[in-house]
Amino acid sequence: MEEKITYDFDTVISRIGTQAEKYEARKQYYGTNDVEPFWVADMDLPSPGFLVEALRDRVDHSLFGYTEKDPTLFDAIIWWMRDQHRVEVAPEMISLSPSVVSSISMAIEAFTAPQDQVVVLSPVYGPFFSTVKLHGRVPADCPLLIDKGRYEMDWQAIDTALSNSLTTMLLLCNPQNPSGRVWQADELLRLGRLCKLHGVILFSDEIHSDIVYAPACHTSVLTIPELRDHCVMAHSIGKTFNASGLKSSFSIVPNAALRTRLRRAHRRAHSDNINLLGKVAITRLFSPDGAEYKRQLNAYLKASTQEVYEKLDAVDGLKPMCPESTFLVWCDFRDHGDWSTVSNRLIKEARVALSGGTFFGPAGEGWFRINCGHSRSQLLPAVDRICALFG
Numbered sequence: 001m002e003e004k005i006t007y008d009f010d011t012v013i014s015r016i017g018t019q020a021e022k023y024e025a026r027k028q029y030y031g032t033n034d035v036e037p038f039w040v041a042d043m044d045l046p047s048p049g050f051l052v053e054a055l056r057d058r059v060d061h062s063l064f065g066y067t068e069k070d071p072t073l074f075d076a077i078i079w080w081m082r083d084q085h086r087v088e089v090a091p092e093m094i095s096l097s098p099s100v101v102s103s104i105s106m107a108i109e110a111f112t113a114p115q116d117q118v119v120v121l122s123p124v125y126g127p128f129f130s131t132v133k134l135h136g137r138v139p140a141d142c143p144l145l146i147d148k149g150r151y152e153m154d155w156q157a158i159d160t161a162l163s164n165s166l167t168t169m170l171l172l173c174n175p176q177n178p179s180g181r182v183w184q185a186d187e188l189l190r191l192g193r194l195c196k197l198h199g200v201i202l203f204s205d206e207i208h209s210d211i212v213y214a215p216a217c218h219t220s221v222l223t224i225p226e227l228r229d230h231c232v233m234a235h236s237i238g239k240t241f242n243a244s245g246l247k248s249s250f251s252i253v254p255n256a257a258l259r260t261r262l263r264r265a266h267r268r269a270h271s272d273n274i275n276l277l278g279k280v281a282i283t284r285l286f287s288p289d290g291a292e293y294k295r296q297l298n299a300y301l302k303a304s305t306q307e308v309y310e311k312l313d314a315v316d317g318l319k320p321m322c323p324e325s326t327f328l329v330w331c332d333f334r335d336h337g338d339w340s341t342v343s344n345r346l347i348k349e350a351r352v353a354l355s356g357g358t359f360f361g362p363a364g365e366g367w368f369r370i371n372c373g374h375s376r377s378q379l380l381p382a383v384d385r386i387c388a389l390f391g
């Protein structure tokens with residue numbers, strides 16, 4: 001049955017001159033502004049009007065001083081996690097954070113020591129590697145295996161990495177960026193049990209968990225009772241509501257001792273609060289209105305990502321993965337030449353800026369990620385240009 005969409009995701013809204021990284025940094029990364037940007041993982045689709053109204057109301061007040069952490073903000077997070085993700089949260093478990101990467105950074109500081117190993121399952125969002133390295137810790141990469149066109153965990157490699165006495169944390173991208181793989185409850189339980197066995201903290205970055213395509217269904221690590229005591233979950237309004245510029249995120253840590261350690265790290269960095277417009281945004285978005293926007297957005301993006309997947313899949317030598325979540329399509333271009341040849345052709349001939357695979361670790365060599373969070377009138381002609389180029 002077709003989902004009813006009343007939000008307007010089709011009108012193209014120019015972001016030129018708004019300091020949008022995706023547009024303004026094209027020259028820096030791609031050598032030209034003459035490329036359409038399908039790289040940075042934010043969408044060119046508008047946030048809901050009711051958010052804009054709530055922000056405008058607050059801005060109209062004209063005073064922007066220091067703010068408290070109002071209980072309504074925590075109530076909204078608790079409601080969203082229960083209603084959308086079947087997660088029960090008590091207010092004291094929630095820590096505010098400017099961004100999910102800040103939470104990752106603070107968790108590394110709180111739970112690991114210099115020279116420790118942090119397990120990552122690549123290809124995965126680049127800062128999983130870089131943040132670990134910036135803290136003087138060592139990423140222990142356990143590349144995912146491809147089976148029938150889908151990523152699977154390499155249990156043997158994970159077990160070996162977790163058994164190493166220097167390993168103290170595992171960073172999981174749940175669901176997975178760049179591939180859109182949705183991890184199943186049994187996989188999370190197995191992974192979490194291994195972490196527990198080896199005394200390793202499981203950090204689950206669930207920033208993409210609100211954009212998931214049925215029949216796939218997101219499982220938060222927090223819904224698995226056995227895992228709650230040794231895991232940290234981070235989430236944000238950034239992806240779902242295209243609000244990353246508001247820098248408003250939070251983590252949930254059920255275990256009180258771990259929470260105290262994480263909070264201390266946040267306090268040391270003065271990063272235990274968020275800006276007041278972010279507070280307004282979370283409170284307004286984590287609501288039944290936000291749930292309806294999310295439902296419609298998911299319907300739009302499911303059709304777009306599916307169509308992009310099918311177009312790419314029809315081209316000889318292109319091997320896209322069918323995304324179960326996220327507005328991203330991950331595609332293997334290796335049959336069409338080495339990375340720099342393909343990259344040059346994408347930029348110069350197809351005039352598109354895609355995310356190059358090595359941003360996601362060595363396992364991404366020869367792959368590219370296409371951001372489908374655009375109106376279809378912008379996205380599909382660009383994908384047609386890619387297909388024509390390699391077809």
Ligand SMILES: Cc1ncc(COP(=O)(O)O)c(C=O)c1O
Pocket residue numbers: 041098099100101102125173177205207208236238244249
């Ligand atoms: C898996 C993942 N985590 C974190 C982020 C960044 O989130 P934030 O801006 O809240 O740090 C991204 C952005 O693409 C992401 O894909």
